[in-house]
Amino acid sequence: MGPLTPGLQVTPEARNGYAAPMFARALVFSGLAAAVGFGFWATNAGATVMVPLSIEQMSKEAAVVVRARVTQQEARWDEGKKRIFTHTKLEVVDPIHRTRSIGATIEVRTLGGELDGLGMKVAGEARFVPDEQVIVFLAADDKAPGLFRVIGMSQGKFHLDRDQEGRWFATPSLEGVAFAKRDADGVLRVNEEARADGRMPLEDLRRRVLTALEPQVTPAHVPSTPNKAPTP
Numbered sequence: 001m002g003p004l005t006p007g008l009q010v011t012p013e014a015r016n017g018y019a020a021p022m023f024a025r026a027l028v029f030s031g032l033a034a035a036v037g038f039g040f041w042a043t044n045a046g047a048t049v050m051v052p053l054s055i056e057q058m059s060k061e062a063a064v065v066v067r068a069r070v071t072q073q074e075a076r077w078d079e080g081k082k083r084i085f086t087h088t089k090l091e092v093v094d095p096i097h098r099t100r101s102i103g104a105t106i107e108v109r110t111l112g113g114e115l116d117g118l119g120m121k122v123a124g125e126a127r128f129v130p131d132e133q134v135i136v137f138l139a140a141d142d143k144a145p146g147l148f149r150v151i152g153m154s155q156g157k158f159h160l161d162r163d164q165e166g167r168w169f170a171t172p173s174l175e176g177v178a179f180a181k182r183d184a185d186g187v188l189r190v191n192e193e194a195r196a197d198g199r200m201p202l203e204d205l206r207r208r209v210l211t212a213l214e215p216q217v218t219p220a221h222v223p224s225t226p227n228k229a230p231t232p
Contacts, residue, residue, distance in 0.1 A: 049178045050124065050153065050177060050179060053101065053152045055198070055205065056206045058151050058156055058215065059097065063139050064137075064148065065134070065136070065137050065209050066097075066106070067202075068091055068096075068106070068133070070132045070133075070134065072088070073128065074087050082129050083111065084118065085110065085111055086112060089105055089106070092104055097209060098215055115207060120126070123177075127154070135158040135205060136150055138150060138156070154172075154174055154176070167201060168203075172199075178190050193222070
């Protein structure tokens with residue numbers, strides 16, 4: 001594919017903004033254009049373009065990483081009644097990492113949903129379904145105190161299921177996402193080779209999170225001492 005629109009920049013740090021919503025009465029549709037500087041934008045095919053985030057990057061940024069089960073969902077307007085958010089309650093099964101205290105249930109807010117005969121769907125946003133088991137990488141939602149947002153939109157959510165032998169696997173939820181990386185000329189281009197991690201055993205994912213959070217030990221500096229002549 002060709003280079004992305006000139007002037008649009010993707011920065012892995014800029015994940016706190018929400019894309020501009022698009023509405024349709026009595027139905028939900030995908031595709032939107034994100035504002036410059038949010039770190040995301042939409043392609044003509046309705047996919048949100050992102051710089052891929054590794055498990056290690058998301059682990060270090062996250063305030064909370066948990067294995068959880070979806071128990072409840074509710075769509076609500078924001079304060080200005082301009083955007084619909086879906087509020088999802090998660091029952092914590094395994095608090096893998098947390099930098100703050102959390103209860104047995106936490107609440108995540110994602111952009112999009114259906115309410116009052118209107119629907120809004122955001123390409124690349126994390127989506128949850130009732131009773132789904134997930135691993136989620138979460139940060140505090142600065143615009144909704146007490147709630148969480150998913151890091152990197154859908155990149156920060158992994159769906160859990162079992163294989164025929166009963167082993168748990170984690171699969172990234174990347175519907176509506178396209179990834180970009182810089183070519184040799186420094187131009188950001190949509191590139192399938194830039195995709196994030198794929199399906200993996202749950203224990204491998206959990207181990208990578210914990211390994212990424214291990215403190216990095218820097219060897220102590222030992223000052224050199226000049227050689228001294230032996231004392232007679």
